[in-house]
Amino acid sequence: MGRSDRAKQYFAIFAFAAVYLLIGWFVRNSYYQLMMTLVLIWATVGISWNMLSGYSGMISFGHAAFFGLGGYTMTIAFVTFGITPWIGIPLGIIVGMIAGIIIGLPTFRLRGHYFALSMLAYPLAMLYVFEWMGYQEVSLPMKREAPILYAQFNDQRTYMVLALVLLVICMIISMHVERSRFGRSLLAIKQNEAAASAAGINPLRWKMLAMMLSAAIGAAAGGLYAIVLLVVTPQTMFGALVSAQALIMALFGGVGVFWGPVIGAAVLVPLAETLHAELGSIIPGIQGVVYGIAIIVIILLAPEGIYWRIREWVARPAAPIERPGLGAPAATSVASVVSTVEPRASAAPAENPLLHLQAVRRTFGGLRAVDDVTLDIKAGTIHGIIGPNGAGKTTLFNVINGFLAADTGSITFASTNLTGLKPHDVCRHGIGRTFQVVRAFPRMTVLENVVIGAFVGSTNNAEAERLAMTALDRVGLADEQAYAIAGGLTTKQLRLMELARALAPRPRLLLLDETLAGLGHDALEDVLRIIRQINRDGVTIAIIEHTMHAMVKLVDRFSVLDHGKLIADGAPADVVKDRTVIEAYLGRKWMERAQDSVA
Amino acid sequence: MEELKWFAVDFFQAVTAGLLVGGTYGLMCVGLGIIFGVMRVVNFAQGDFMMLGMYVTYYLVTGFGMLAFLGPYAGPVIGAALAGPVVFVIGWLLHRYLLARVTGARVISAEAEGHYTQIIMTLGVALVLANGGLILFGSTPLSVQTPMSRESWEVGLIFFNQARTVAFVLAILFAVGLYIFLTKSDLGKMLRAAADNPIAAAYVGIDVDRSHRFAFGLGVGITAVAGGLLASTQSFQPYIGFDFVIVMYAGVVLGGMGSILGAFWGGLTIGLVQQVSTLFLPYQLQNTAIFVIFLLIIFFRPQGMFGRVWERA
Numbered sequence: 001m002g003r004s005d006r007a008k009q010y011f012a013i014f015a016f017a018a019v020y021l022l023i024g025w026f027v028r029n030s031y032y033q034l035m036m037t038l039v040l041i042w043a044t045v046g047i048s049w050n051m052l053s054g055y056s057g058m059i060s061f062g063h064a065a066f067f068g069l070g071g072y073t074m075t076i077a078f079v080t081f082g083i084t085p086w087i088g089i090p091l092g093i094i095v096g097m098i099a100g101i102i103i104g105l106p107t108f109r110l111r112g113h114y115f116a117l118s119m120l121a122y123p124l125a126m127l128y129v130f131e132w133m134g135y136q137e138v139s140l141p142m143k144r145e146a147p148i149l150y151a152q153f154n155d156q157r158t159y160m161v162l163a164l165v166l167l168v169i170c171m172i173i174s175m176h177v178e179r180s181r182f183g184r185s186l187l188a189i190k191q192n193e194a195a196a197s198a199a200g201i202n203p204l205r206w207k208m209l210a211m212m213l214s215a216a217i218g219a220a221a222g223g224l225y226a227i228v229l230l231v232v233t234p235q236t237m238f239g240a241l242v243s244a245q246a247l248i249m250a251l252f253g254g255v256g257v258f259w260g261p262v263i264g265a266a267v268l269v270p271l272a273e274t275l276h277a278e279l280g281s282i283i284p285g286i287q288g289v290v291y292g293i294a295i296i297v298i299i300l301l302a303p304e305g306i307y308w309r310i311r312e313w314v315a316r317p318a319a320p321i322e323r324p325g326l327g328a329p330a331a332t333s334v335a336s337v338v339s340t341v342e343p344r345a346s347a348a349p350a351e352n353p354l355l356h357l358q359a360v361r362r363t364f365g366g367l368r369a370v371d372d373v374t375l376d377i378k379a380g381t382i383h384g385i386i387g388p389n390g391a392g393k394t395t396l397f398n399v400i401n402g403f404l405a406a407d408t409g410s411i412t413f414a415s416t417n418l419t420g421l422k423p424h425d426v427c428r429h430g431i432g433r434t435f436q437v438v439r440a441f442p443r444m445t446v447l448e449n450v451v452i453g454a455f456v457g458s459t460n461n462a463e464a465e466r467l468a469m470t471a472l473d474r475v476g477l478a479d480e481q482a483y484a485i486a487g488g489l490t491t492k493q494l495r496l497m498e499l500a501r502a503l504a505p506r507p508r509l510l511l512l513d514e515t516l517a518g519l520g521h522d523a524l525e526d527v528l529r530i531i532r533q534i535n536r537d538g539v540t541i542a543i544i545e546h547t548m549h550a551m552v553k554l555v556d557r558f559s560v561l562d563h564g565k566l567i568a569d570g571a572p573a574d575v576v577k578d579r580t581v582i583e584a585y586l587g588r589k590w591m592e593r594a595q596d597s598v599a
Numbered sequence: 600m601e602e603l604k605w606f607a608v609d610f611f612q613a614v615t616a617g618l619l620v621g622g623t624y625g626l627m628c629v630g631l632g633i634i635f636g637v638m639r640v641v642n643f644a645q646g647d648f649m650m651l652g653m654y655v656t657y658y659l660v661t662g663f664g665m666l667a668f669l670g671p672y673a674g675p676v677i678g679a680a681l682a683g684p685v686v687f688v689i690g691w692l693l694h695r696y697l698l699a700r701v702t703g704a705r706v707i708s709a710e711a712e713g714h715y716t717q718i719i720m721t722l723g724v725a726l727v728l729a730n731g732g733l734i735l736f737g738s739t740p741l742s743v744q745t746p747m748s749r750e751s752w753e754v755g756l757i758f759f760n761q762a763r764t765v766a767f768v769l770a771i772l773f774a775v776g777l778y779i780f781l782t783k784s785d786l787g788k789m790l791r792a793a794a795d796n797p798i799a800a801a802y803v804g805i806d807v808d809r810s811h812r813f814a815f816g817l818g819v820g821i822t823a824v825a826g827g828l829l830a831s832t833q834s835f836q837p838y839i840g841f842d843f844v845i846v847m848y849a850g851v852v853l854g855g856m857g858s859i860l861g862a863f864w865g866g867l868t869i870g871l872v873q874q875v876s877t878l879f880l881p882y883q884l885q886n887t888a889i890f891v892i893f894l895l896i897i898f899f900r901p902q903g904m905f906g907r908v909w910e911r912a
Contacts, residue, residue, distance in 0.1 A: 110897060
C-alpha cells in the first residue's frame with residue numbers, strides 16, 4: 001500500500017506547481033500577478049485550517065490569530081529591529097507555534113461550539129491589543145540598497161514563486177500527515193473520540209501536534225502576506241474575515257484533504273478579487289458577501305466540499321469509493337497472516353489475579369455508582385460481571401479503563417498500578433474494551449477501524465495492518481467485509497468489528513460491555529464461540545451482561561453488582577443459588593413466594 | 600483620603616454605567632438565549648441582527664425621519680421597539696428558507712457534525728449581513744441622535760446618562776414582558792416545551808419546526824430591540840456585530856447555556872465587567888477584557904454561574 005499512491009500524489013503536486021508557474025510566468029499585468037500570489041497564500045491559510053479542523057474535527061473560527069502573529073512578528077522585527085524577513089518569517093512561525101501551544105492547552109478541554117466560540121475570541125482579543133500598542137498601520141520600509149536581502153523584489157513574479165514554494169511544502173506535509181498514523185489518529189478522534197482513546201490514541205497529544213503544525217503554517221502564510229502587501233493593519237491580519245476565509249477555502253474546496261483549500265482558493269480568491277476590483281468602489285463589501293454566499297451554497301449543496309463531490313461523481317462507475325489513506329492493500333494473504341498469531345499472554349490459566357481492584361469507589365453527586373468494590377480477575381479466565389440495570393457495571397469498566405477516575409481505591413493490573421491513568425495509557429498496558437453501544441468510526445472501512453486499534457501494538461503502518469487482519473480473522477470478519485464502510489454494518493458485524501479493534505493490539509485483558517446484547521439466537525452462539533476461542537488463545541476476559549442465561553454457559557466466575565456494591569463473587573453454580581443474588585434480580589417478594597411454594 | 604473618595608466615586612460611576620449598559624446587554628443575551636435554548640443552534644449572525652436593529656432604528660428615527668413627529672424623546676424609543684418586528688420578519692424568513700435546511704429535530708440529536716453544518720451556515724449569514732450592511736448603509740459610523748445622549752441626571756456625585764437610563768428601564772420592561780409571555784401564554788409554553796425536549800414535544804403535537812422558526816424570529820427580534828436601544832448611546836457601523844457576538848456569548852455562557860433568565864443576568868454582569876474594567880485598563884482594551892472573561896468562564900465554569908448544570912457539549 002501507500003508507496004505508489006504517494007508517488008502519484010507527489011506527481012500531482014509537482015504537476016500542479018509546474019502548470020501554475022508556467023501560467024504565472026507569462027502573466028504581465030501586475031494586478032493579475034498579485035492575484036495569483038494571493039490565491040497561493042490563501043490556499044496555504046486554508047491548509048493551515050484544514051490541518052487542525054479538517055483532520056481532527058475541532059472547528060476553529062480563530063485562525064487569524066496565527067496568521068496575524070506571523071505577519072506582525074515579521075513586521076515588528078523588520079521595522080523595529082531591522083531584522084530581515086528571511087529571519088522574521090521563521091521567527092513568526094516560532095511565535096505562532098508557541099501561541100498554538102498556549103491556546104491549545106486550555107482550549108482543547110472544550111468541545112463542539114464551546115471550542116469554536118472560544119477560538120473566535122483569541123484573534124479578536126489580539127486585534128485590540130495590537131491597536132492599543134499603536135500598530136494601527138505599519139508599513140515595511142523600502143530597502144533600496146539591498147532589496148533581495150530584505151525580500152523585496154521588483155519582479156512581482158518572485159513573490160508568486162515564494163508563495164508557491166511555501167504552498168508546495170505545506171501540501172507535502174499535509175499529504176504525509178494524511179497517510180500517517182498521525183492523520184489516521186486525528187481522523188479517529190474526529191469520528192469518535194472516546195473510542196479512539198480507548199483504542200490507545202492519546203487525543204490531546206495528536207490534537208496539540210496538529211495545532212502546532214497548523215499554527216506554524218498559518219504564521220508562515222501571514223508573514224508572506226505581509227511582505228507581499230508591504231503593510232499590516234490589525235483588521236487585515238486579525239480580523240474576523242481572515243478567520244472566516246481560512247475556513248471557507250477548506251470548506252468550499254473539500255474538508256480533510258489538502259487539495260480542498262487549493263481548489264477553494266483557486267475558485268474563490270479570483271472571484272472575490274475581480275468583483276472587488278470591478279465593483280469595489282461602488283459596492284465596498286462585495287468580497288465578504290461573495291465569501292458568505294459561497295459557504296451558504298456549499299453547505300446546502302455539498303457540505304463536504306467540491307473535492308469530495310467530484311470524487312464521488314468520478315468514482316461512481318467504479319465499485320467502492322476509496323478515501324485517501326491506507327487504501328486497499330493488494331490482497332494480503334490471510335493464511336500467511338494467521339500463522340503469526342502469538343498472543344503476548346501465556347495461555348495457561350494461572351491462579352494469580354491479573355487485575356485487582358481494591359476498594360474502588362466512584363460517586364456521582366450523592367450516588368455511589370461503584371461502592372468500595374474489591375475484586376480479582378484471574379489470568380486466563382472468563383469473568384462475568386452481572387447485575388440489574390443501574391448496578392454500576394459500566395461505571396466499573398469506565399473506572400478500570402480510565403474514562404472515569406476512581407474517587408478512592410486502587411487498580412492493579414499485572415502488578416502495575418493503573419489508578420489515575422488515562423484511557424490510552426490503560427490500553428497501552430494491555431487492556432482492551434468494547435462498548436455497550438458500539439462506538440465505531442463510521443466513515444472508515446472495517447479494516448481501517450481495526451488498524452486504529454492496532455497502532456498501539458505496532459511501529460509502522462504495514463505491521464498495524466497485519467495485526468488488524470489477524471484480529472479480523474480471529475473474529476471471522478477477514479474476507480470481503482474488511483473493506484466495507486463501518487456505517488453500513490449489521491449489529492453483529494459491528495460488535496465483531498469492535499471486538500477485533502480491541503483485540504488488534506494483542507491485549508492481555510478484554511473488557512466486553514454487553515457484547516451479546518441485541519443479538520439473535522444464531523448470532524449469539526457465533527459470538528459466544530468466538531469469545532471462547534479468544535479466551536483459549538490466552539486472553540483474559542471480563543464481560544458485562546444482565547441476562548444470566550447466556551452467561552452461565554460462558555463464564556468461569558461470576559461477580560454480581562447491585563447498587564454499586566459487590567454482593568456475590570464465585571463460581572457460577574454457587575452464585576446463582578445465592579439468596580442475595582436472587583433477591584437483587586427478582587425482588588424480595590418473589591423469593592418469599594418461592595420459599596412459600598417450596599414449603 | 601481625598602484620593603480614596605474620588606476613586607470610590609469613579610468606581611460607583613463605573614458600576615452605575617455598567618448596570619445601565621448591562622441592562623441592554625442582558626436583553627440582547629436573552630434573544631440569543633432563546634435561540635440557543637430552543638434550537639440548540641449557535642447563531643453566529645446574532646450580532647449582525649443586532650446591527651440590523653440599530654440601522655432600522657436609525658432609519659426610522661433619523662434617516663427617513665418617519666418617527667420625527669414623536670419628538671426627540673419618544674422617537675428613538677418607539678424606533679427601537681419597531682426594530683423588533685422588522686427584524687423578526689427577516690429572521691423568520693431566513694429560518695424558513697435557509698436555516699431550516701440544516702437545523703431542526705434531526706440536528707439536535709445528531710452528533711457533532713450536524714452542529715458544524717449550522718454553525719458554519721450562520722457564519723455565512725453573518726458575513727453576508729455584515730458586508731451587505733456595508734453595501735447598503737456605508738461604513739461611516741452613525742448614531743441615533745437624541746438630546747438625552749448628552750444629558751445626565753445627577754444623584755449625589757453619580758451621573759446617570761439619560762439615554763442609557765431610559766434604555767436600561769426599557770430593556771428591563773421588555774425582558775419582564777418576555778418572561779411573562781414565555782411563562783403564561785400558550786405560544787410561550789409551546790416554545791419552552793420544544794426547548795426542553797424536542798422529541799417529546801413533537802409527540803404531543805407541537806410542530807417543532809414551526810416553534811423553531813418562531814423562536815429564531817423572536818430571538819433575533821429581541822436582540823434587535825436591544826440594538827435599537829443601544830443605538831442612541833453609542834456609534835455603530837456594519838461590522839459591529841462581530842464584537843457583540845462575543846459579548847452576547849459571554850453573557851449567555853455566564854448565565855448558563857439554555858437558561859433564558861440566566862442569559863439576562865449574564866448580560867448584565869458582562870456590562871458591569873466592561874465598564875468596571877475601564878478603571879484599570881485603557882479604553883481600547885474594554886473588549887479584550889470581555890474576551891478574556893469569556894475564556895475564563897468557559898474554561899472554569901462552562902455550565903455558567905446562574906444556570907442549571909448543563910453537559911459540556
